[in-house]
Amino acid sequence: MKKKVKQYAIQIQVGVLDRRHVLKDFSRMLDNQIEKIVLFLLEQQGLLAKRLMKLGEQQDALQEQPGISQIGELREAYRAEGQDLLKLLLFVEMNATGLRKILKKFDKRFGYRFTDYYVKTRANHPYSELQQVCKHVGLGAVVGAISRNLHDLQGRRGSYLSIYDQPALPLQDPVVDSIKAAVDRLTNSTNFLNFLAQHALIMQEELPAPTEEQIDDEERYHFLSLLLNLVNTFLYMVNTYIVVPTADDYSMSLGAAATLCGTVIGAMAVAQLFSSVYFSAWSNRSYFRPLVFSSIVLLVGNTMYAIAYDLHSMWILLIGRLFCGLGSARAVNRRYISDCVPLRIRMQASAGFVSASALGMACGPGLAGILQTNFKIYKLTFNQDTLPGWVMAVAWLIYLVWLWVSFKEPSHDVDNNPSPHDPLSDPILAKSVESDALEKGIKQPLLISSTDKEEAEDGEQEGDESEESPEESRPPATSIASAYRLLTPSVKVQLLIYFMLKYAMEILLSESSVVTTYYFNWTTSAVAIFLACIGLTVLPVNIFVGSYISNIFEDRQILLASEIMVCIGILLSFHAIIPYSVPQYVCSGLIMFVSAEVLEGVNLSLLSRVMSSRLSRGTYNGGLLSTEAGTIARVIADGTITLAGYFGESWLLNATLLPSLVICISSIVATCFTYNTLY
Incomplete structure (x- = not known):
């Protein structure tokens, strides 16, 4: 179809075809290709079901004359069927990716x-x-048959419990876990941990890691080091x-105005614009040295914040x-989870980062709110203004000592490992690449063929088509500018949404003390209790x-609804004609914060899905871009x-909410324009 798109371009230039004919012909071709995929999928599903029925008959016969060796053989037979099912799921997933790319290429080439x-x-x-390819694959019954029977053969033959009694007996066979993960990706199914982990925008590998990589990951993984990274995240957010209240x-x-609190709070974000870049590169x-540097700088910064009161210096x-x-x-905390935490617990670690x-x-x-006291030691004042600085300085000092004693620097040999986005780095997929047939008699040039050479040639001819070119020719972005050039309209809209929600949340939180003091x-x-309750x-x-919600509605539907709620x-x-009341402020603040x-x-789930794979690694990655957008x-x-x-405190509320409203409406309009590309 890439060849066909090139032909269309030439034919339009010479006037052989018009726009209407191209759209009609391309739609027909795409419908035919999708139909082939779906019919092949149904055919293979039938073959799998037929073989599973035969295994079921063998299992029933085994119930009457059980034998340990026969149970082992039957278990391996079910695992083999599970591997075939996994290949089929990967085939569907790969075609869904190909469909998205050819649509993107067509739009880019013709501007339609x-x-x-x-x-x-x-x-x-x-x-x-199209739903069969991009949303679900209708293989739930096959998945259930394999997982249930494997579970029954796991040595619990005397137990009445089954897979339907989860979470009492979680699935333990690796092939079942792999199938479940593949099905979840295709159906967009999610759970609390998965949804929470999405907030971290840490790229999850899409395939089970090879055994060698698992061993390397286990050697690099150190629980206390991960814990120290999470404590660093917690302390930094504290x-x-x-200082907000x-x-x-x-x-x-x-001697300054109360509204200068915006500058005081925002000064930290200004510096973070630069620290995110050099920490990501470092x-x-x-990992150890940047964390030590971070702790020392934060220790100094909080001490300066605390002594500014006695020095009576706004500059300090x-x-x-x-x-x-x-x-x-x-950036270091996020990178450590991405690079050094084994795949089996990376989602939990990502969720821990967000939590x-x-x-x-x-x-x-x-x-x-607790630090409400006032006393002096020598010439140093300890009150509600300075105690946040002193408490955090002590906390960072304790953390620095703990870090120095307990952190274990992992080896930096990530580059030597196969890329997590390289499909041939996985033995299961590599095996399917080498396989000539999924079922006897059916030729299967699904993963690799002579067309690969043509794909590579296309990648060379069209340097801008980074998504289609081979992995080795798709290096990560080397600068903010090169990363920006990789942003498609869909990605730009997602970054705009991220900017909007962070802007609205910062306005709500940072001005809360001034607004509530003026009105109430x-x-x-x-103020501290209100902010703490919102955070909880x-x-x-x-x-x-x-x-619950993410398993009923599509991500893009939740995205648009949430924007409208914000x-x-x-x-x-807004403070209009009627007097401003506490219920109005609290309810509107909760709606805005919860929706955001x-x-x-x-937003971050969709961003990771529509973003170029070149932005999933390197210094200038998607995580850094989203962090920079939020920090700005x-x-x-x-x-x-x-x-x-x-303009005075009486105008503060409406004057700050007006830009939030304009940006929010702009993001809603932009989402509507790109809605059908978020698929």
């Missing part, structure tokens, strides 16, 4: 919005074959939000916050969405609060 039309008309039809009071005590060579306060931002090692962030976000303001005369403790909603909301939350937050949290999960949003939001302060 053909993908939007094709997906909309084919996916929603009652006899949709450090970020512990008191930043306005601290600013006024130094983690190519070491801001420089201290800048130092705290320069110590942001989130640590959420817990730190809730604990920061809560801790600030809330104390620091009341993160995990329950993700449990509900990850376990917009509603912003609209409800849901939006973040599905926070910087601009905090700057907006400071600028709006010049």
